[in-house]
Amino acid sequence: MDADVLITTASVPGRPAPRLVAAATVAAMRPGSVVVDLAASAGGNVEGSLPGVEARIPSTRGGGEVTLLGLAAAAADLPVDASGLFARNVAQVLRAMVAEDGTLTLNLNDELIHGMCYTHEGRSR
Known part of the structure; x- marks a missing residue:
């Protein structure tokens, strides 16, 4: 994947968030890239994201890491x-x-x- 930033937001009230991004896709991003999963509290759109956790995923593109942020309470935090x-x-x-x-x-x-x-x-x- 050639994107440096990926933000996922898909969420369905009362249901688990749809899984949109595989862990292999995150690992294939350039080192230094950032993935933000706004639906982490509902199960996450990104495989491996956890609510309130900032994870460092080794990049398969020549060293370095991709940062994976799973927001715990995006609906409550973002308005602030x-x-x-x-x-x-x-x-x-x-x-x-x-x-x-x-x-x-x-x-x-x-x-x-x-x-x-x-x-x-x-x-x-």
């Missing part, structure tokens, strides 16, 4: 990360719009500010 990412994005936007002295400063030549600004000084853009 998504919220943090969103909060950081909002903070960066505000930093771009507020001057050092705390005043609102809209630099309409800034691609980010220009793209977000629908009206300015009573006019539609």
